[in-house]
Each structure stands twice: as structure tokens, then as C-alpha cells.
Amino acid sequence: MLSTLQVLTTVTVGLMVGVEVCVVFIMKRILDALPGDSGQLGHAHGGRMLGALMPFWYIGSVLLSAAWAIAAWGHDGTPLVVTAAGLLVTSVLMSVLLLVPINNRNKTWTPENRPADWQQQLNRWERYHYARVAVIIAAFTLLVAALA
Template identity: 80%
Template sequence: MLSTLQVVTTVTVGLMVGVEFSVAVIMSRILDALPGDGRQQGHAHGGRLLGALMPFWYGGSLVLSAVWAVAAWDRSGTPLVVVAAGLLLLSVLMSVLLLVPINNRNKNWTPENRPADWEEQLGRWSRYHYVRVAVIIAAFTLLVTALV
């Protein structure tokens, strides 16, 4: 049972890392290259789509890693899982406090109602997102290391 939990947790976090890394490195560049209002509209659509999914993914990853830490408390590698869970908690806090407020504004913007500083706000979101991606990559790395 513990092995199944470890695999499910690692795959779940790994997929989340892949999606978020793709958003940071690939999708943002694609959206930023769109002409006219396409850039802002693409970011708004992405914010609506991923904004609906990611709370469950981040929360689920945190819960799975915490359950793994408790279930394997007396085994080697558990300190790594505990630190990974702490990093995932940090990523959730970063999301709620820094990224979600910007995303909640952005997902409702249109070319007619967006604020004058919309590009600055998207830039700030991107910088926070890069840090969050680094945090979840570190968590994923610790989970994988705990397996070996």
C-alpha cells in the first residue's frame, strides 16, 4: 500500500511540475508572441482554465505527500518527504497570497476593461511563478530521492 502511495504521489507531483514548467518556459512565450490583444486574451483564458484545475492539483499533492510522510514515519527517506511536503505547503501559500490574486483579476480582463498596468501585473505573476516552479521542482526532486 505504501508503495502505491509513493508512486501516486510522485507521479502527481511530477505531472504538476511538468505543467507548471511548461507554462513558465513554453506557454508564456507563445502567448507573449501573439499579436494585438491575443497576448492578454490568451493569458486570461489560460488563467481561467488552469486556475480552475490547479487548486485541486496543488492541494492534492500536498495531502498525498503529507500522508506519505505519516505512513512512512519510521522509514529512511521520510525526512526528505517531510521537507518536500513543506515545500509544497510553501507553494500553496505562494499561490494563495501572490499568484491567485493577480490571476483572479487577469482572468476577467478583456481589451476593453483591462487596467493600464496589465503588462506589469502579468510580469509580476510570471516572476512569482518562476519561483514557485523552482519550489515545486525541489519538492519533486526530494520525493524522487526519498524513493531510492
């Protein structure tokens, strides 16, 4: 049972890291290179799509890592899992406090109603996202290390 929980948690967090790395290093560059208003419309659409999915993924990752820590209490590697769970909680707090407010505005923007500083807001979101990606990469690394 513990092995299944470890694999499920590690794969779930690893896939989340992969998606978030893709968003910041690939999708943003693609959207920014599109002509005219297409990039901004793509950002808004991505904000709606991923904004609906990611809360479940982030919270699910926290719950899975917490369950792993509880199930493995007293085993080698448990402190790494507890630290990873703490980092995942941090990533959720970062999301709620820093990224979601910008995303909630972004996902409603069109070329007709976007604010004058929309690009600066997206750049701020990107900086926060870099930090969040670093946090979840650290959490993933700790979970993998806990398996060793």
C-alpha cells in the same frame, strides 16, 4: 500500499511540475508572440482554465505527500518526504498570497477593461511563478530522492 502511495504522489507532483514548467517557459512565450490582443486574451483564458484546476492539484499533492510521510514514518527517506510536503505547503501559500490575486484580476480582463499596467501585473505574476516552480521542483526532487 506504501509503494502505491509513493508512486501516486511522485507521479502527481511530477506532472504538476511539468505543467507549471510548460506554462512559464513555453505557453507564456507563445501567448506573448501572438499578434494584437490575442496574447492577453489567451492569458485570461489560461488563467480561467488553470485557475480552476490547479488548486485541486496543489492541495492534492500536499495531502498525498503528507499521507506518504505518515505511512512511512520511521523509514529511510521520511525526512525528505516531510521536507517535500513542507515545500508543497509553501507553494500553496505562495499561490494564495501572491499569484491568485493577480490571476483573479487577469482572468476577467478584456482589451476593453484591462488596466493600464496589465503587462506589469503579468510580469509580476511570472516572477512569482518562477519562484513557485523552483519550490515545487525542489519538492519533486526530494520525493524522488526519498524513493532511492
